[in-house]
Amino acid sequence: MDLQNRINQVKERMNAACIRSGRKMDDVQLIAVTKYVGVEETRAVMDHGLLHIGENRWQNAKEKWEQLHNRGTWHFIGHLQTNKVKDVIGKFTYIHSLDRVALADEIEKKAAALDITQQCFIQLNVAGEESKYGLDPEQLFELARHVSQLPHLQIVGLMTMAPLETDAEATRPVFRELRRLRDELNDSGILNYEVLHLSMGMSGDYEVAIEEGATWIRVGSAIL
Ligand SMILES: *Cc1c(COP(=O)(O)O)cnc(C)c1O
Numbered sequence: 001m002d003l004q005n006r007i008n009q010v011k012e013r014m015n016a017a018c019i020r021s022g023r024k025m026d027d028v029q030l031i032a033v034t035k036y037v038g039v040e041e042t043r044a045v046m047d048h049g050l051l052h053i054g055e056n057r058w059q060n061a062k063e064k065w066e067q068l069h070n071r072g073t074w075h076f077i078g079h080l081q082t083n084k085v086k087d088v089i090g091k092f093t094y095i096h097s098l099d100r101v102a103l104a105d106e107i108e109k110k111a112a113a114l115d116i117t118q119q120c121f122i123q124l125n126v127a128g129e130e131s132k133y134g135l136d137p138e139q140l141f142e143l144a145r146h147v148s149q150l151p152h153l154q155i156v157g158l159m160t161m162a163p164l165e166t167d168a169e170a171t172r173p174v175f176r177e178l179r180r181l182r183d184e185l186n187d188s189g190i191l192n193y194e195v196l197h198l199s200m201g202m203s204g205d206y207e208v209a210i211e212e213g214a215t216w217i218r219v220g221s222a223i224l
Helices: 003-020 039-047 058-071 082-088 101-114 137-147 168-188 206-211
Strands: 029-033 052-055 073-076 094-098 118-123 153-159 197-199 216-219
Touching: 003 029, 003 039, 003 206, 039 052, 039 058, 052 058, 058 073, 058 082, 082 101, 094 101, 094 153, 101 118, 101 137, 101 153, 118 137, 137 153, 137 168, 153 168, 168 197, 168 206, 197 216, 206 216
Parallel strands: 029 052, 029 216, 052 073, 073 094, 094 118, 118 153, 153 197
Antiparallel strands: none
16 A cells, blocks of 8 residues: 555544544544654655654654654654753654653743743653653653643643553553543643543554544554
């Protein structure tokens, strides 16, 4: 299958998942995760109209970003070391992996220096997997309270990675829980604005994630 067919297939499946769950296709955005490919394939993805690009390491993203950043919106989706914030700040419209106070403080510092507001997702390790990054959901409010004092950092949503399952259906409770946590965060009133987004669902499980309320899905291998 060529790129166009693979993209069409993902979009058809997204659409079917929206219909099944009574959602509008416009409410779900597709991030093309280009970490597996180089500049030319990333350019091709953009030529096919996918303008939200996800990368998980600056080292790997650098050349692609330098050549193509004007054309799209860039999402940093990988674990972020505090000393690497300087590389990604101001370049990626969204950081999906905020998972600790020290990282929030560093983002605040660097965003303040650039006089920008950095939009972030709080990454939660909902399934409690040892191998995964992300904050323990029990610490969500504590981090939110801290972030509420940081004027250059805005929380736009919550993000999670579900465990790798052969049966995508098995991921459903994880996605449902992320949604519940978002609603609970909004009900708490800790942040004086509403947190709208859920970044959840990858190639193996994006349909289930959409059924459970994903507003951003991050899809790599199903496209590239
Ligand atoms: C690689 C990656 C994805 C995409 O994974 P695929 O299974 O290839 O779709 C999504 N999110 C994160 C955080 C990733 O690192």
